Amino acid sequence: MSQGRIVKANGIELFVREQGEGPLVLLCHGWPELSYSWRHQILALAEAGYRVAAPDMRGFGRSQAPADVAAYSIFDNVGDMVALVSALGADRAVIIGHDWGAPVAWHAALFRPDMFTAVAGLSVPPPFRGRARPLDTLRAGGVENFYWQYFQTPGIAEAELERDVALTMRTMLARGFSDPQSLFVAPGKGFLGETNPNLPLPAWLSESDFADFIAAYRASGFRGGLNWYRNIDRNWELTAPWQDAQIRQPSLFVAGSDDAVIKGIIGAKRLQDMERVLPNLTRKLIIDGAGHWIQQECADEVNAALIAFLREVAPVR
Template identity: 85%
Template sequence: MSSTRMIKANGIELCVREQGEGALVLLCHGWPELSYSWRHQIPALAAAGYRVVAPDMRGFGGSQAPAEIGAYSIFDIVGDMVALVGALGAQDAVIIGHDWGAPVAWHAALFRPDLFKAVAGLSVPPPFRGRARPLDMLRAGGIETFYWQYFQAPGVAEAELERDIALTMRTMLARGFSDPQSLFVTPDKGFLGEVDPDLPLPAWLSADDLAYFVDAYRASGFRGGLNWYRNIDRNWELTAPWQDAQIRQPSLFIAGGEDAVVTGLIGAKRVQDMERVLPDLRRKLIVAGAGHWIQQERPDEVNAALIAFLREVAPQS
């Protein structure tokens, strides 16, 4: 059974779930999620012989949410994971991330190969740092309605998403990102678009699961997580020294075959070309019929792939 506690790391308090003993495995969740998103992985990886720690990431759930937008850069968030390894008394770790947690994991491996000896990313391919700021590139391509752009103005997305948090979480988790158009904002309809209050929950999401997310977001609001998006261009500037760098540690990629993040034009090309960034990619698993919330939707396949990977890169002593 996992337990939760607060740990001070990188100047903030992080709420972490932990279970098991052995080599350290960090699980980084995405948006709009929580450490609870790893509820199926934590006991499975612990039973396989690993010490599993899943924080509510900076700005989410029970962890602290600094007020400044600038406190949510990729350096700050990776810094939290570096400090967390030290606070846990470990010498190194395998880091695994889903959705926004995947860029955190990829960059942690890129910045600190001495500390993160292997990396797995779910649903979001490794970083391909472009030649210009991401938001500038969208505008140059004639795109004005991508959700990243909608999230930039402080307060706008918060007002929409916090109007009815139960409806927001039902819509986002039950609908997911199976349609590429879900990544674009329809004028006057906001990010959520047409919402159906009677949208049935998928088989992988129980009413109790949904209630857990709703209660957590009622307490925290959405500002902390949205501030991650408000650092997208700044992250591009900060990562200039890593232009065209490779992540040389053993790596794993998992995604759902129906996830618009990897089936759209840009995402599909990144999945196809990821070996350029990941020269020691051990496996690229695309789970047919699965969507974006892959570790919740298909825990058996995800757990099996993660455990097989961990046994290669962090064998039990």
Template identity: 75%
Template sequence: MSSSRTVVANDIELFLREQGEGPLVVLCHGWPELSYSWRHQVGAIADAGFHVVAPDMRGFGRSSAPADIAAYSIFDTVGDMVALVAALGETQAIIVGHDWGAPVAWHAALFRPDIFTAVAGLSVPPPFRGRGRPLQMLRENGVTNFYWQYFQTQGVAEAEFERDVALTMRSVLAGRRLSDPTVGLLIQDGKGFLDNVSVDQPLPGWLGEDDLTVFVEAYKTTGFRGGLNWYRNIDRNWELTAPWQDAQIRQPSLFIAGAKDPVITGLIGARRVNELERVLPKLRRKLIIDGAGHWIQQERPDEVNAALIAFIKDAAAQSQ
């Protein structure tokens, strides 16, 4: 059975879901999610012979949410995972991330290959540091309504999402914007992120009302500001990662995504998925799951678990 506790790491408190003994595996969730998003993975990976920890990431759930926007850079979020490994009394770990947790996992492997011996990313490809700041490049290309841009102004998305938290979580997790590539990630003029996202259909089979309640109750308590602050560091992260321009992640790696995930079906995402080996020379597998959307480890846990466990076992054996 999994347990939970809070540890101090990198001068903040991190709430953990934890299970098992053996080599350490760290699971990093995305937005707007929680460690609960890994509920199908924690026990399965632990039963395969590993010590699994899934934190509520900085700004989410029961972990600390610093007030300063600048406290949510990629250096801070990776620093949390480095400090977490040390706080657990370990020197090495395998790291896995989904959505925003994927950039944390990829950059953790890039920055600290001495600690993170293997890396898996779900839904978001590894970093391809482009020629300019991402938000600036969007504007220069005539894009002004991408959801990243909508999230930049403090208070705007918070007000929309916090007006009805239950509706927000049902819309984001079970609506079509992040599960149907025909809806996409552009915000119509004068509209919000939740507009034109149909939620009148029943919850998908992978998300029960009890599951939804866990997310709703957490966000009623915390609000959405912490998670949105990750987006407000997108250009700053580009500046901070200048020393790693064109760097490769040389540890064993795995990529998993849903074929219907708009993150990988768009022009940029599709190209990055086709060019994974440029950044991941030791890519062990690229698994694109037919019919699946963005919330891949919740939607298709059996396939994700099988791929993750096979990869983790192989990587752990190689690092001994």
């Protein structure tokens, strides 16, 4: 895998890992992750005949982290990917996202179908724009302790997560968010809840890979990624023109059956109804027993699904 380089795009500097030649594929990671989260896919997709580019997204890792909270809207994050395609000398790409990267990929396909000719989302279903702002909807439903709400006030989550970065990353990556209750913050417990410094790493995460995540977050802190959550209501306002819009390009969805994001009342409904938004969904792959960090945990199955999809939508000449 390439060591990466800095690419100027959309007024900021993005650190990008690149490998391979052929049709361009962008890989958008989520929170709290990095381009490194795609290490297994970068190699496999490049070997399958694709030019792969995986950025540290805005605010993460070695990419720039603007100070203004408002600089992390869905328009900014999609704008980075549009500008990155151009900066790489291309005019079209297949875009793939996991976790927060999935909404970026879905919206990129929605906003720029001319550029993003196909789209895959991992873990997070496509956008269903509700009739009210998401945080207002939570409050109206009597919910006050969802993690989105806890992340809103700048400084609070940063202080908790940065107190012991190694413990934070161990807790989040090893726990895997299989229990929907893990997305709710118990009073006085913080987002991490009960932590265990001796929690064993999962089989899919080596000590050296884990050390890379720790080093990156010690250097960057968590503010940039948390600012994405601070634009949730603003994103709802900005996307008003796309109410009930469909993503008509060929699409793929992959998730683990034990991922809290597709369970519970909201997640299960979004999983069930995604064909309303994705009329050209080619496959909905739910990997039995897998958790949230799907492209790392089930690299072989995810790679096979992505390569099969790419061969359909962007055949290698």
